[in-house]
Amino acid sequence: MKAHTVVIVEDHILLSQAIASLVNSFEDFNVLYTCKNGQELLTKLKTPSNIPDIILMDVNMPILNGIETTGIIKNEYPKIKVIALSVEENDTTIIKMLKAGAKGYLLKDVEKDVLELALIETIKHGYYHTKDVSNILINSLSDDYSSKIQLKDREIEFIIHTCSEMTYKEIAEKMFLSPKTIDGYRDTLFQKLNVKNRIGLVLYAIKNGIYKL
Amino acid sequence: MKAHTVVIVEDHILLSQAIASLVNSFEDFNVLYTCKNGQELLTKLKTPSNIPDIILMDVNMPILNGIETTGIIKNEYPKIKVIALSVEENDTTIIKMLKAGAKGYLLKDVEKDVLELALIETIKHGYYHTKDVSNILINSLSDDYSSKIQLKDREIEFIIHTCSEMTYKEIAEKMFLSPKTIDGYRDTLFQKLNVKNRIGLVLYAIKNGIYKL
DNA sequence: TTAAAAAAAGGGGAAAACCCCCTTTATTAA
DNA sequence: TTAATAAAGGGGGTTTTCCCCTTTTTTTAA
Numbered sequence: 339m340k341a342h343t344v345v346i347v348e349d350h351i352l353l354s355q356a357i358a359s360l361v362n363s364f365e366d367f368n369v370l371y372t373c374k375n376g377q378e379l380l381t382k383l384k385t386p387s388n389i390p391d392i393i394l395m396d397v398n399m400p401i402l403n404g405i406e407t408t409g410i411i412k413n414e415y416p417k418i419k420v421i422a423l424s425v426e427e428n429d430t431t432i433i434k435m436l437k438a439g440a441k442g443y444l445l446k447d448v449e450k451d452v453l454e455l456a457l458i459e460t461i462k463h464g465y466y467h468t469k470d471v472s473n474i475l476i477n478s479l480s481d482d483y484s485s486k487i488q489l490k491d492r493e494i495e496f497i498i499h500t501c502s503e504m505t506y507k508e509i510a511e512k513m514f515l516s517p518k519t520i521d522g523y524r525d526t527l528f529q530k531l532n533v534k535n536r537i538g539l540v541l542y543a544i545k546n547g548i549y550k551l
Numbered sequence: 552m553k554a555h556t557v558v559i560v561e562d563h564i565l566l567s568q569a570i571a572s573l574v575n576s577f578e579d580f581n582v583l584y585t586c587k588n589g590q591e592l593l594t595k596l597k598t599p600s601n602i603p604d605i606i607l608m609d610v611n612m613p614i615l616n617g618i619e620t621t622g623i624i625k626n627e628y629p630k631i632k633v634i635a636l637s638v639e640e641n642d643t644t645i646i647k648m649l650k651a652g653a654k655g656y657l658l659k660d661v662e663k664d665v666l667e668l669a670l671i672e673t674i675k676h677g678y679y680h681t682k683d684v685s686n687i688l689i690n691s692l693s694d695d696y697s698s699k700i701q702l703k704d705r706e707i708e709f710i711i712h713t714c715s716e717m718t719y720k721e722i723a724e725k726m727f728l729s730p731k732t733i734d735g736y737r738d739t740l741f742q743k744l745n746v747k748n749r750i751g752l753v754l755y756a757i758k759n760g761i762y763k764l
Numbered sequence: 765t766t767a768a769a770a771a772a773a774g775g776g777g778a779a780a781a782c783c784c785c786c787t788t789t790a791t792t793a794a
Numbered sequence: 795t796t797a798a799t800a801a802a803g804g805g806g807g808t809t810t811t812c813c814c815c816t817t818t819t820t821t822t823a824a
Contacts, residue, residue, distance in 0.1 A: 349660075350638060350658075350659035350660050351659075351660050351661060351662055351663075352570075352573075352636075352657070352658075352659045352660065352661050352662070352663060352665075352666060353566060353569070353570075353659050355573060355662065355663040356566070356569035356570045356572065356573040356663070357565075357566075357569045359569065359572045359573040359576055359663075360568060360569040360572040360573075363572055423565075425563060444565070445563075445565075446563035446564075446565045446566050447562075447563050447564050447565065448564060448565050449564055449565070449568065450564075450565060450568040450569070450572075452565075453565060490800095490801095492801085500750075501750070501754065502750065502754075503746065503747040503748055503750055503751045505779090505780065505781090506780075506781070507780080515801095515802070515803085516802070516803050516804080517803095518802080518803045518804055518805090519801080519802050519803055521781090521782080521783090521803090521804095522801085522802070522803075523802095524781085524782080525782085525783075525784090528782090533716065534716045535716055535781080535782075535810095536750065536781075536782095537713075537714070537715065537716055537749065537750070537753060538716045540750060540753060540754070541714065541715075541716075541753070541764070544757060544764060545764050551754065551757060551758050703770095703771095705771085718809090718810065718811090719810075719811075720810085728771095728772070728773085729772070729773050729774080730773090731772080731773045731774055731775085732771080732772050732773055732774095734773090734774095734811090734812080734813090735771085735772070735773075736772095737811085737812080738812085738813075738814090741812090747812095748780095748811080748812075749811075749812095765824100766823100766824090767822100767823090767824080768821100768822085768823080768824090769820100769821080769822070769823090770819100770820080770821070770822080771818100771819080771820070771821080772817105772818080772819070772820080773816100773817080773818070773819085774815100774816075774817070774818090775814105775815085775816080775817100776813105776814090776815090777812105777813090777814095778811105778812085778813085778814105779810105779811080779812070779813095780809100780810080780811065780812080781808105781809080781810065781811075782807105782808080782809070782810080783806105783807090783808080783809095784805105784806090784807090784808105785804100785805085785806090786803100786804080786805085787802105787803080787804075787805105788801105788802080788803070788804090789800100789801080789802070789803085790799100790800080790801070790802085791798100791799080791800070791801085792797100792798080792799070792800085793796100793797090793798080793799090794795100794796085794797080794798090
């Protein structure tokens with residue numbers, strides 16, 4: 339009988355089962371069950387024998403996502419440790435998940451040894467952070483201004499139009515503005531968002547969910 | 552010693568290793584190694600002892616994606632059977648992958664038993680199709696809109712660099728080419744991919760998994 | 765070995781993007 | 795009502811991107 343129990347919450351069944359197979363190969367860990375989303379997990383947790391030591395939580399899931407679910411777990415099951423497991427590497431998502439109560443954040447790009455270490459450390463110390471995540475946490479303390487970037491409605495509208503093949507002149511027509519005003523918006527946003535050109539702005543917009551493909 | 556060998560091509564390392572762990576738990580299958588993209592796979596296959604019976608191939612990967620890789624495998628290693636494994640469920644991607652030579656197409660949402668069945672059937676009969684994929688194949692017989700867009704290695708490399716704040720001049724330096732050659736690549740790709748400008752190219756690249764944010 | 769195809773490169777010029785500085789107009793708060 | 799702030803806009807000039815046409819070099823296949 340293994341020492342510690344794990345539950346996996348991941349909407350792709352095959353990945354869920356594959357990760358379960360991997361975790362079951364670790365010496366001290368046993369997967370109790372898998373769930374497809376946060377809602378299913380909350381239903382399962384009502385039965386006390388279903389309470390695990392650790393939950394491996396995907397972030398992007400339908401119905402009830404990882405961030406929301408983690409917040410609920412923190413409030414109602416404070417003894418359960420949540421480790422996030424995601425392809426999402428942008429700072430905003432990581433910060434949100436950690437603020438919601440996750441004790442660690444692993445990318446699906448890490449080696450399996452890192453997953454095993456994360457499980458062991460979380461049991462032993464209550465958390466596990468990779469260097470990347472530690473850096474992001476540190477930066478988020480000193481870059482308190484960066485979470486305060488406020489984009490105005492018209493700025494957002496402009497950004498969305500830049501994520502298209504339209505010239506600035508065409509965007510100006512679309513927004514009923516002068517091309518010189520568009521120049522002004524561009525200059526302001528390049529400074530505000532610390533980008534060098536339109537490509538930088540488009541990448542920023544997609545990365546931060548301002549524009550969805 | 553198990554009967555059949557499998558190789559996994561998947562850019563997220565942990566998923567790669569988790570799927571390998573799962574496949575190794577199947578009675579008749581053994582994972583030889585994993586690769587992060589098609590390019591790495593092609594390098595590995597040059598050693599004859601690295602030739603597997605089956606390749607489990609992700610579709611969206613940087614550098615050389617699943618569709619291109621599968622096409623190359625079909626031409627140069629016709630005995631190897633490729634099964635696609637992806638979150639992508641749109642008809643276009645499925646058709647492209649099957650036309651490229653994949654012997655099956657599984658979603659990451661299937662149960663692990665379906666993966667095992669697919670492996671067994673592919674060894675026994677040479678292919679395995681779920682009902683969904685069979686329906687898509689039948690429907691595609693009446694839609695002969697086959698798009699034959701082939702991207703060359705250097706083109707892909709160029710595309711990845713355009714998804715950055717570098718000027719074309721800087722990209723030319725990075726690729727050890729003349730700026731005029733970059734102009735040539737740009738013109739060719741704009742026509743090939745039916746885009747109007749660099750923004751269009753960047754959006755295409757992100758949408759089609761050529762560039763990952 | 766030679767011809768064809770692919771890759772690399774070149775010239776020229778117009779349009780678009782970028783950057784710097786500044787003013788005017790409209791809205792909001794005191 | 796007036797002053798401050800926000801939004802819109804202007805001039806001028808440089809750099810970069812785009813487009814069109816062509817040639818040279820390298821690689822591949824016959």
